[in-house]
Structure formats: C-alpha cells, structure tokens
Amino acid sequence: MVSAFDATTFGAKSFDAKPFNATGRHAMALEIRLVPLLSDNYGYLLHDPATGDTAVVDPSEAAPVLAVLEAEGWRLGHILNTHHHPDHIGGNAALKAATGAVIAAPRADLHRIPDVDVPLAEGDRYRVGGSEAQVFAVPGHTSGHIALWFEADEALFSGDTLFSLGCGKLFEGTPEEMWRSLGKLKALPDATRVYCGHEYTQSNARFARTIEPNNAALEARAAEVTALRAAGKPTIPTVLGVEKATNPFLRADVPAVQAAMGLAGRPAADVFAAVRRAKDNF
Numbered sequence: 001m002v003s004a005f006d007a008t009t010f011g012a013k014s015f016d017a018k019p020f021n022a023t024g025r026h027a028m029a030l031e032i033r034l035v036p037l038l039s040d041n042y043g044y045l046l047h048d049p050a051t052g053d054t055a056v057v058d059p060s061e062a063a064p065v066l067a068v069l070e071a072e073g074w075r076l077g078h079i080l081n082t083h084h085h086p087d088h089i090g091g092n093a094a095l096k097a098a099t100g101a102v103i104a105a106p107r108a109d110l111h112r113i114p115d116v117d118v119p120l121a122e123g124d125r126y127r128v129g130g131s132e133a134q135v136f137a138v139p140g141h142t143s144g145h146i147a148l149w150f151e152a153d154e155a156l157f158s159g160d161t162l163f164s165l166g167c168g169k170l171f172e173g174t175p176e177e178m179w180r181s182l183g184k185l186k187a188l189p190d191a192t193r194v195y196c197g198h199e200y201t202q203s204n205a206r207f208a209r210t211i212e213p214n215n216a217a218l219e220a221r222a223a224e225v226t227a228l229r230a231a232g233k234p235t236i237p238t239v240l241g242v243e244k245a246t247n248p249f250l251r252a253d254v255p256a257v258q259a260a261m262g263l264a265g266r267p268a269a270d271v272f273a274a275v276r277r278a279k280d281n282f
Contacts, residue, residue: 048129082159
C-alpha cells in the first residue's frame with residue numbers, strides 16, 4: 001500500500017501521486033501523475049484508464065508534460081488552469097497546438113488567459129472521463145482564482161490558494177477574501193488529497209513551527225517533509241485533515257494560533273492577516 005505522503009518515482013520526470021484513495025480502501029477512477037515543472041512548480045496529469053481521457057492541471061511548460069504523455073501513450077484532451085499567472089499557463093499554447101486539447105480556465109481571467117474554450121466559475125462542473133470536478137471560486141492570491149474538487153476521487157487541485165503548510169501571497173485580494181476562500185476548502189472532507197501548485201512545504205514548515213512550536217502533529221509532519229525532500233521526493237499530495245491540524249493559515253480560528261499572534265479572541269480574518277504578514281516577512 002502507498003500512503004498519502006508516499007510517491008513512487010515514475011521515470012525521471014513524473015511521480016505517481018494517487019494510486020489509492022486517501023484512506024487506502026480502493027483505487028479511484030483517476031490516475032494522477034505529478035509532473036515537476038520549472039524550478040518548484042507542479043503540474044498534474046489526470047488520466048481515466050476506463051475512457052482514455054486525460055487532462056493536465058496548471059502546465060507551466062509543455063515539454064515535460066508531452067514527455068510523460070508520450071511515455072504513457074496518453075492523449076491529452078483537457079488543459080485546466082486555476083489562475084492566470086504565467087507559471088501556471090505557460091505551457092497552454094504549445095500543448096494545445098500539439099494535442100488539440102481544450103483549455104478550461106477561470107471565467108474571470110478570460111482577458112488574461114488566451115484561447116480559453118471553456119470558462120469556469122463557482123458552481124460549475126467539469127468532467128474528465130468518468131470523473132467530475134466541482135469548481136470553487138477562491139479569490140485572494142488572484143481575483144479570478146479557482147480550485148477544482150474531484151469528490152469521488154477525493155482530490156482537490158488548489159493552485160496557489162492552499163499549499164501544504166501554507167497559502168498563496170495576496171497579490172490581488174484581501175485577507176478577508178482569502179480567509180473565506182480557504183474556508184471553502186477547509187470545509188471539504190478530511191480525507192481529501194490536496195494537489196497544490198508549488199513545492200514550498202519545507203520552508204512553510206519552518207515558518208509554521210514558529211507559530212505553533214508545541215504542535216505535535218506539526219512536528220511529525222515537518223519531520224516527514226524533511227525525510228521526503230532528503231530522498232528527492234515530493235511532499236505533495238498532502239491530506240486536508242493533516243493541513244487542518246498543522247497549517248497555520250487554516251488555523252486562524254484556533255486559540256493557540258490567536259494567542260501566538262497576540263490576537264486572542266479577535267476575528268479569524270484579522271488573525272489570518274497577521275499570520276500572512278508574518279510569513280511575508282519571514
């Protein structure tokens with residue numbers, strides 16, 4: 001059995017990121033491959049073996065994605081973007097030209113993401129083979145950011161909204177917006193695997209431990225992260241239940257975090273804002 005934090009090297013350029021569901025009960029419909037891109041980005045290939053349908057989430061660049069597709073004999077049908085930043089859409093044009101895949105991206109970013117075929121907004125559904133994603137609007141990092149939740153596959157693609165032990169910087173949103181967005185994701189089941197846009201977990205762990213130095217779950221996660229990175233393995237996917245217990249950006253409503261920020265009893269959005277400022281200056 002492969003645990004939620006294990007990753008088996010699949011060649012040199014991708015990792016098998018979901019052979020089982022998060023509880024280890026049985027295999028789910030989608031195969032999910034993590035593809036390292038640029039210096040610290042992750043793209044994800046989603047493949048339904050029953051239908052042959054394949055999608056990629058947030059392709060920073062095309063060549064590594066095309067290499068995995070060729071090695072597996074998969075045909076790309078969908079390009080899914082969570083937001084407009086170049087390191088999440090940089091491979092769109094080349095992948096579309098090479099495969100004819102449709103681009104599905106935030107409706108709010110149509111003026112910033114070229115050649116979108118399927119605009120996506122809060123409440124929309126999007127199918128990849130036999131699996132269906134629910135679209136959440138999660139502004140904060142960017143104003144048009146979305147997340148994709150494949151409920152039956154227990155998989156959340158959070159882009160740069162929620163990281164393992166962290167969250168995205170607020171380039172286009174307010175702390176109140178980001179806290180509400182994180183609240184949507186925090187409300188999902190604990191078993192949900194979180195596939196985020198970057199490998200930031202080790203630095204995020206160092207910061208998180210300054211906020212909650214006595215959090216035993218955080219200490220265990222930090223040790224696990226150190227071991228994974230030392231072995232050259234990704235720390236992604238993480239599991240939402242673990243994030244709820246360890247990620248300071250999801251814990252702004254927890255007394256220990258409020259006390260650490262000197263804001264006991266204050267609104268959670270205010271505490272979140274203080275944690276975000278502290279991380280920006282860390």
